[in-house]
Amino acid sequence: xxxxxxxxxxxxxxxxxxxxxxxxxxxxxxxxxxxxxxxxxxxxxxxxxxxxxxxxxxxxxxxxxxxxxxxxxxxxxxxxxxxxxxxxxxxxxxxxxxxxxxxxxxxxxxxxxxxxxxxxxxxxxxxxxxxxxxxxxxxxxxxxxxxxxxxxxxxxxxxxxxxxxxxxxxxxxxxxxxxxxxxxxxxxxxxxxxxxxxxxxxxxxxx
Numbered sequence: 001x002x003x004x005x006x007x008x009x010x011x012x013x014x015x016x017x018x019x020x021x022x023x024x025x026x027x028x029x030x031x032x033x034x035x036x037x038x039x040x041x042x043x044x045x046x047x048x049x050x051x052x053x054x055x056x057x058x059x060x061x062x063x064x065x066x067x068x069x070x071x072x073x074x075x076x077x078x079x080x081x082x083x084x085x086x087x088x089x090x091x092x093x094x095x096x097x098x099x100x101x102x103x104x105x106x107x108x109x110x111x112x113x114x115x116x117x118x119x120x121x122x123x124x125x126x127x128x129x130x131x132x133x134x135x136x137x138x139x140x141x142x143x144x145x146x147x148x149x150x151x152x153x154x155x156x157x158x159x160x161x162x163x164x165x166x167x168x169x170x171x172x173x174x175x176x177x178x179x180x181x182x183x184x185x186x187x188x189x190x191x192x193x194x195x196x197x198x199x200x201x202x203x204x205x206x207x
Contacts, residue, residue: 026193028083029144034193035074037152040133041067041186047126048179053172056180063183070190077194088144097143105136124164126178131160133182152189156182 045063052060077083088094112128134156141150159181167174 026077026083028078028085029088030146030148030193031074031077031083032087033144033146033149034190035071035078037186038067038071038074038190041183041190042071044130044179044182044186046179048176048183050126050175050179051173052176052180056176060180060183063180063187067183067187067190070187070194073194074190094143098140101136101139101143105132108132124167124174126175127160127164127167130163130178130182131157134158134160148189148192152185156185159185 042064045060045067048060049057089098109129109132112132113122113125116122116124116128134153137153137156138150141147141153160178163174163177163181166172166177
C-alpha cells in the first residue's frame with residue numbers, strides 16, 4: 001500500500017504544471033492616461049483659483065498637492081516597469097482616431113472661446129473648455145477600451161454644465177466651479193487607476 005501511495009504521489013508531482021511567480025502589474029495605457037489627468041488636475045485646480053470664494057482656497061491648494069502626489073506615484077510605476085508592456089497607440093488606426101479626436105477637441109475649444117469673447121462672456125471659458133474636454137474623453141474611452149475614461153468624460157461634461165448654471169445664477173464664478181469640479185473628477189480617475197489597476201500577470205510580462 002505504501003508503495004502504491006508513493007507511486008501515485010510521484011505521478012501527481014510529475015504531471016503538475018510549474019506555476020511562474022505572480023507579479024502585480026498595472027495597465028500601461030491606463031497609467032499613462034491617469035498621469036495625464038493628474039497633470040490636468042493640477043492645471044484645473046490652478047484655474048479655479050482665478051476667482052474662487054475665499055473659503056475654497058485651502059481646498060484648491062490641497063487638490064493641487066494631491067494631484068502632484070498622484071502624478072509622482074504613477075510616474076514611479078512607469079519608471080520601475082510595474083506596468084504591462086505595449087500600447088494601443090502602436091496601432092495606426094488607434095493613432096489616427098486619437099489624433100482626429102484631439103484635433104476636433106482643440107478646434108471646438110478655440111472656436112467656442114472666441115465666440116464667448118465676441119459676446120463678452122469670457123467668464124464661461126473654463127466651463128466650455130471643460131465641457132469639450134469631457135465630451136472628447138467619451139470617444140477616446142471607446143478607442144482605448146477604457147470604460148472608466150469614458151465615464152470620467154461624462155461626469156466632467158456634467159460638471160461643466162453645472163458650473164455654467166452656477167455662473168448664470170450668480171452663485172459662484174464659472175471658472176471656480178469648473179476648475180474645482182474638474183480637478184476633483186480628474187484626481188478621482190487617477191486615484192481609481194492607482195488603486196484598482198493592479199492585476200496579476202506572470203513574471204516577465206513587465207519586460
